[in-house]
Amino acid sequence: MNGFKEITYLLVDLLGKPLRTNECCRIYSEAGLELCRELNIKAVDLWSALQKRSDWRDVCFLDGIHLSAEGSKIVAKEILKLIKEAEWEPSLHFKSMPVEFDEDSPYDPLSSDGNTTSNISREPFPQTIQWD
Numbered sequence: 001m002n003g004f005k006e007i008t009y010l011l012v013d014l015l016g017k018p019l020r021t022n023e024c025c026r027i028y029s030e031a032g033l034e035l036c037r038e039l040n041i042k043a044v045d046l047w048s049a050l051q052k053r054s055d056w057r058d059v060c061f062l063d064g065i066h067l068s069a070e071g072s073k074i075v076a077k078e079i080l081k082l083i084k085e086a087e088w089e090p091s092l093h094f095k096s097m098p099v100e101f102d103e104d105s106p107y108d109p110l111s112s113d114g115n116t117t118s119n120i121s122r123e124p125f126p127q128t129i130q131w132d
Contacts, residue, residue, distance in 0.1 A: 025047060026047055029045065029046070029047035029048075030047075033045055042082055042086055043082075044075075044078045044079055044082050045078075046074075046075055046078060049074050049075070049077075049078045050071060050074055050075075059071070060074065080093075102119070102121055102122070103119075104117065104119050105117070105119070108120065
């Protein structure tokens, strides 16, 4: 039994009708987005973002509820897009935020020379992770 079927099996009523369906989740998501629009609150449409993939059930979720690594990447990308586009002051985009611990410390890790320390707060964000 795959994870999605297993979770669906656990979420049925006494007549065997699923309590949580994709259609119910869509309606719930749309209601939440509508409320955010009414309140002028920025929101991320995760339901639509995850459903862009035709294989979303198998790729975006581990068990029908919990996100897989691919599902988490989609969520992170959508949240970062909203943060980057928002006109909030101060900006919450990670590249716009000041470094909190910029001062040198004897507790920083040793540099490759083995004598000096290296303040990792000044290191560039890992280039292997594409956030933009």
